[in-house]
Amino acid sequence: MIRTSRRQLLAASLAAAAPTGLAAPRGASAQARPSSLTIISHRVHQQVLSEGGGGDVLADWRERNGVSLEWVTLDLNAIHDRAFREARLSSSNITMSYVLNTRAVPSTFAMFEPIDEYQQRDPIEEFEDFSPGMVRAYTHQGKRYGVPVRHSVNALHYNEAYLQERGLDRPPQVIDELVEYARKLTFTKPDGTQVHGWGIQADNYSDVVSMARAFGGDLINENMECVADGPGMVRALETLREMYQDGMMPRNITAMKQNDMITAIQNGQVAMQYFPFGRTVLFNNPRSSRFPGKFGTAFCLNSREGAARDEINTTAEFWCMMIPRNGRVKDMAWSLIKEISSKENTIRAAMNGNQPARVSAYADPRLLANVSYAAKEAQSLRHARVPMPAFDRSAQAKDIFVEEMQAAMLGMRSPQAAGANMARRIKPLLPR
Structure with a gap:
């Protein structure tokens, strides 16, 4: 006679209760089904899966698996601070984290789960359809660690109502x-x-780097050299200083986070700013904007010479979904990532304002018909560069940049001195 222990019965019952579509659990026991899953992300990641023309993208998945999703939505720095702090614990109830490409470095990969085994057992359809460059950025020592979900190719957003009111028939070129x-x-x-004519994310570097590149400069070039003391960055800092000192930007801009800037644009307090193309869905949303349908998009500004050559000057960063190595329900995390990453749900999220990481999405008739900026975004994507390459001490470099940039903008330091300080302080942080 074969005897069955209580432990064996419990394991069997857990296995039977596993949600439909989950990958087979690793190890001797199954992962118990939780009632909710916790995700660390930016607010926009939640919104593009729940609001807009594509509807509630994850409604069927939640119903099939009998779980709710708890979104911990934070600003850019706080996302990574919280995700990495949780990932360093012995175990965590964080199911999945969104991680920006600037943090795609070896020390980050050590805290997260390689996805190759999951992809082999329960594959995401047509994985090769994802942007190869994005996949490579999250590959380390032959292992893949993230699934691309969103790129943020920047555009110039402008309030058409204000342009007309002020006698302007087009945005700046x-x-x-x-x-x-x-x-x-x-x-x-x-x-x-x-109303302020211009806004930037003053706690980040992307907007100012784009301005510096339009003036022929950069922060850290593709050869991993800090050139912040060059004439291009100095001119960008001089321009910011003039606009801030003359009241063309909000006086409290250094205290404003990304969500604050989005709200300011929706409320008509800022007339123009760089933001990813998909943000136009938020700016034109009649439920949250005082100017629904009045925001347009244009290519980011370039030099006259670059514009004459039909070059597009824009920055792009991108997000991947990653599974914490110390997570308790990794199989469910993979099931969730697989659901978000399907070709159909990629299109639905794009209709809600996401910027899809699948190349094929830009040929989908629904996207072309329902997303006014799709063709322009695809064109920008072909020219886009990351605003700063990833390296282990990039977070410190960012902090130095923001400190010196704000000092120049506020008049505490000359633009030339601020650029020189950036270069002097950032160069020792770069890989050798």
């Missing part, structure tokens, strides 16, 4: 027009609302 346009778009409305 080249960097030399920026100050003139920002000055015209800075005014006080009859109801007392102060």
Whole structure:
């Protein structure tokens, strides 16, 4: 007679209860089904899976698996601080984290689960359809660690109602027009609302790097050299200083986070700013914007010479979904990632404002018909560069950049001195 222990019965019952479609669990016992899964991300990652023309993308998956999703949505720095702090614990209830390409370095990979075994057992369809460069960025020592989900190719967003009101028939085309346009778009409305012509994410580097490149400069070039003391970055800092000192940007901009800037644009307090193409869905949303349907997109500003050569100057960063190595329900995490990454759900999320990491998405008739900026975004993607290459001490480099950039903008340091300080302080951080 074969005797069955209580432990064996428990293991069998857990296995029977495993949600449909999950990969077979590794090890001797199954992973118990939780009632909810916790995800660390930015707010936009949640929104593009739940709001817009594509509907609630994950509704069927949640129902099939009997779980809810708990989204911990934070700003850029806080996302990684929280995700990495959790990943260093002996175990964590974090199911999945979104991780930006700037953090795709060996020390990060050590905290997260390789996905090759999951992909072999329960594959995401047509994985080769994902941007090869994005996949390579999350590959280390022959192992893949992340599934690309969103790229953020920047565009110039502008309030068409304000352009018309101020006598402008088009957005600025080249960097030399920026100050003139920002000055015209800075005014006080009859109801007392102060409108600022230009905004940047003053706690990050992407917007200013794009301006520096339009002036022929950079922060860290493709040869991994810090060139922040060059004339291109200095001119970008001079331009920021002029616009801030003359009131063309919000006075409290150094204290504003990304979500604050989004709200300011929706409320009509900022007339123009760089943001990923997909943000136009938020800016034009009648439920959250005071100017629904009034925001347009244009290519980021370039030099006159670059524009004459039909070059596009834009930056792109990208996000991957990663499974913490110390997670308790890794199989469910993979099932969730697989669901988000399907070709169909990629299109649905794109209709909600996501910028798809699958190359084929840009040929889908639904995307072309329902997303006004799809063709322009695809064109920008072909020219886009990351604003700063990934390296182990990139977070420190970012902090130095922000400190010096703000000092120049606020008038605490000359643009030349700020650029020189950036170069002097960042160069020792670069890989040798």
